[in-house]
Amino acid sequence: MENRKVYLNEHTNLLQLEEHMYPLVDVQTPNVFRNLFHYDEIPKIAFNDRIVPHDMPDEIWITDTTFRDGQQSRAPYTTEQIVTIYDYFHRLGGPKGKIRQCEYFLYSKKDRDAVYKCLERGYEFPEVTSWIRASKKDFELVKELGLKETGVLVSCSDYHIFYKLKMTRREAMEHYLSVIRDCLEIGVSPRCHLEDITRSDIYGFVIPFCLELMNLMEEYKIPIKIRACDTMGYGVNFPGAVIPRSIPGIIYGLKNHAGVPSELIEFHGHNDFYKAVNNSTTAWLYGASGVNCSLFGIGERTGNTPLEAMVFEYAQLRGTLDGMDTTAISDLADYYEKEIGYRVPSRTPFVGRNFNVTRAGIHADGLLKNEEIYNIFDTGKFLNRPPLVAVSNTSGLAGIAHWMNSYFKLAEDRQVDKNSILVQRVKDWVDEEYETGRVTVLTDEELTTVIERICAEEGINL
Structure with missing residues (x-):
């Protein structure tokens, strides 16, 4: 204890002890948290009453995955539809760019055409970014298109590492780090999608991995973002809940133990247990600057965090819309119905036909x-x-x-x-x-x- 450095935290103005190092915990058999996730039982929410403090960043924003995760659950958008929706996002985000980024597939010519046309708009926000497979060929494609950032899949739970990738934790980490280094070598900023983080060993794998990513960032002087992906919607926002299900605990660990700055932390939620919005708001409250959303919540299985929901969460937390043009939300709903043929369920907050319709005479x-x-x-x-x-x-x-x-x-x-x-x-x-x-x-x-x-x-x- 006496050898640990004491330093002043400029955000809290408190003296703090430098954290212990968190080495990778390589294991012979996967830790799948059977005490919480027994497949033939409903998942359990356990508590240890360890509370972490609120730590909202100075600036928070929304990023969008409508053209990526949103397209994994519906017929692909046409190039023209993507560009039109992108224009709406620019209007919705306002002059301060509160809709900070949109991510795109790059696999097909249609996808790449949409990227070119959106780039031709010349908007500062939303920034056009990509999502690719972790290969040198795909990294070169990102570079060729002139994109500054790309998402890279780095699954982090033992479910994925052992059962899908058939690797050990050390093998997975070394593979991921080599892929990220390939990305950095051509000057592209990687956004690391930590898939299935709410079933992962946070301190045995996620924190050590993120520490290595921060070392790479220091070496290459290129930002590396961490996207915490609640892929199965297991995350909970209750104070005192145990990790890996605790969203406050995950964000606290990334920020304070892995040393990832708030502006490089992003939360990506799914709605399997009706918690996507609350978990996204919680991520903001505990230190993530970004929350990743999909328009109308359209996404894999039960969907992602609805983008329009987080616009109004932002306003409630900040006391201002900061220039966001919320009328674009209604125009988007009309566009989806008339031009795309998708009607939002009638009782959906903010956008459904009946969200503000009452039937009672009194x-x-x-x-x-x-x-x-x-x-x-x-x-x-x-x-x-x-x-x-x-x-x-x-x-x-x-x-x-x-x-x-x-x-x-x-x-x-x-x-x-x-x-x-x-x-x-x-x-x-x-x-x-x-x-x-x-x-x-x-x-x-x-x-x-x-x-x-x-x-x-x-x-x-x-």
């Missing part, structure tokens, strides 16, 4: 008096999506009036209320529909047809 009456009562924020301002009330037999005059005002976006001096002859006649029609046995909510198309007919009969101009 709620509709509250919305008519003050929409703040039943709407999460000014969705009209931030998403061009004013709150709506679905019209049914429980909507009443207030619900119908509110639907009309919102759907037709009527100016304040032209809005209708309970006493409007138009509203009363629409309600009569609604009542008649349900009296004859209808049980479903009325569609927008049905309502607009009836409203147009009544307006023509009454001489009303909406």
